[in-house]
Amino acid sequence: MSTHVLLCCTARLQRHRVVLHSVLQRALSGAEAVNALRPFYFAVHPDFFGQHPREREVNENSLKRLNGYLENLQKPGSAPLQSMKLTFYVRDTEDVLSSGFRSVSFTLCSQDVHKTVMSVLTSCSLPLDHMKGPSEKLTGTPGVVTPFYRPIKWDKSYYTFTGFRDPEQELQQTRRVQPTLSCWLRNNEVDASTKLSQSFPRREELRRLKGQLEEELHLEDIRWQRSWGVSHRCCQLQSLMRLSQQNPENMVNLQGLTVVFADQSGMNASGHVLLGTTDVHHQWSRVFQQLPSFLRLQQEVEVLTERISLLLGGASLLEAEPLGPVQPITEHYKVLTTFHRTLQSLPLRLHPRSLQGLSVVLDSDRSTCSLHDMGHFIIPTTFDPSTLQVFLQSHAPEARLRTNRHKQLQVEEDSLIQVCVESLSLGGLSRDSSVSLVQMISCCRRLIELHPLLDLLDLQLCVSHFYSVTQDGILCVPWDWRA
Known part of the structure; x- marks a missing residue:
């Protein structure tokens, strides 16, 4: 009798752990989902595609749709979501400054936040170690695991150990060494x-x-x-x-x-x-x-x-x-x-x-x-x-x-573009789709003030967020350039 009772108690305990694990997986919060997707964001963030406007735009739009999908999954009582196909350009994270990237497409169809996060990471061939419990990390075999329940703190030693570049540090360095427009x-x-x-x-x-x-x-x-x-x-x-x-x-x-x-x-x-x-x-x-x-x-x-x-x-x-x-x-x-x-x-x-x-x-x-x-x-x-x-x-x-x-802003932008083209003798002036009207107007006003120091005869200028020269000879300058 005692053996039978012991077996029953063990079975109940095992079922309780499985149910608890599945419930905790479904209850993955928004903050935890964001932290779990840190390797993914690091690999597809549009800021790293400044010299590739097409890929940057694709990633921006896909990130908006992915974030909306995750947000809707966490709403209580929401209706089942329709499947959503997404495409991302994933960088080679072994070298942040490398221009190499690959295209990855996958379909979101799960109604579970945890499974959705796992699907995104798996589709992009990104590590899943931070999503596993201690028993899985030690044994490498499936079993009773401790669910992911706390935000990840990415210490500076993480980047030193893995060889990844710290994006925050890189952006700070970029700002520090950003040249002046005329230079x-x-x-x-x-x-x-x-x-x-x-x-x-x-x-x-x-x-x-x-x-x-x-x-x-x-x-x-x-x-x-x-x-x-x-x-x-x-x-x-x-x-x-x-x-x-x-x-x-x-x-x-x-x-x-x-x-x-x-x-x-x-x-x-x-x-x-x-x-x-x-x-x-x-x-x-x-x-x-x-x-x-x-x-x-x-x-x-x-x-x-x-x-x-x-x-x-x-x-x-x-x-x-x-x-x-x-x-x-x-x-x-x-x-x-x-x-x-x-x-x-x-x-x-x-x-x-x-x-x-x-x-x-x-x-x-x-x-x-x-x-x-x-x-x-x-x-x-x-x-x-x-x-x-x-x-x-x-x-x-x-x-x-x-x-x-x-x-009114559209009219003002058209007027300022015409003044810039004439005063700077440009062959053309345009703006990237990611640059707002207010940012473009601010940039044009400053260009007009600086025009005696610039000589851009017949060149094509595009207002963007980064400095670059396209293969067709278009000069891309950030809208908030330094004088």
Whole structure:
């Protein structure tokens, strides 16, 4: 009898430990998740991709989506999340200053924070030692483990022992040794001028190919999602040209549309045809064949957009693409359908024109309403009608002020860019997508004040966050440069 009781007690204790371990895993807090992902953040942080704007932008957008996914997992009573595919460029962490990196894509589908963190680390081939309990570290075999329950303190000795570079220390050193603008321009002007001159034939070829394709295929426009170089863009246009010559019958459906070279193929919420730069020709051909169904879906999207606008007091509905990753039209249609159905069943008491002139962006990753600096409302697709109505009505005056302010900033930016180009004799002046209007305006004003000391005849200047010279001879300077 005593042996039987002992076995029962042992089994109960074992079950209790397993249940406790699983509960603690699910209860991984936000702070613990962030600390557990420190090796991942260290490998993909956009600050380390200053000389690679495309990769930096991909990582910025993917990090926003990943953080939103983790945030939603930790909300009590939240509905199961849909799977989410993410792409990151992962650095070689053995040498922080190395320009080597690799592309990693994975899909988040777990409803558990701990499993999600483990999946991210595993997909990127990053160490999992800090996620294991003491018994796993000592024996290396699965068993009863002590769950991860406290934040990790990354002492300076960690970087000394592992050979990794301390990102905080590197950023401090970068700030200390950052040159002045005039000094950096003097040291890199010849290199930029040489590269710019060498890129002229490629630029001319790019203009020729773009004009020829737009004319032959009757396209409205050809655009690029990323800041790819001129040679890269020429190769993309040449691929499209070859495909149009090999399969001209598939190109009929492109008439009147805009083609965008992007990260994935399909059609976006704006009705633009996306051609993935890493896809092969048969994947592009499949998109062209699906265009009739995409266009019918686009018409339904336009009808839904108008109906939602009427229910939201006349506010216009914006696509979230300029603010984040590209949203396929099929996913956008599902979001609009769900939101419209909810609005119909729980209508808001708004005057039909009370929010006219304002804009709304739907965000399925959010749980609360917010007001963007540009003046548009950011609304979750799942909402409480009374809360949403109070928010829209109470924040409408501030939204109008911010919208008008944004328009004024755009006018001021255009004016200052023109003054800079003329006073500095520039061949062109632009800004990186990560630079805000306020930052660009501040930079332009300072450039105008400094122009007697600068000689940038016919050079191309791009305002960014780092100093660099692109392969096409564009001078990239930080918006907060030192004089």
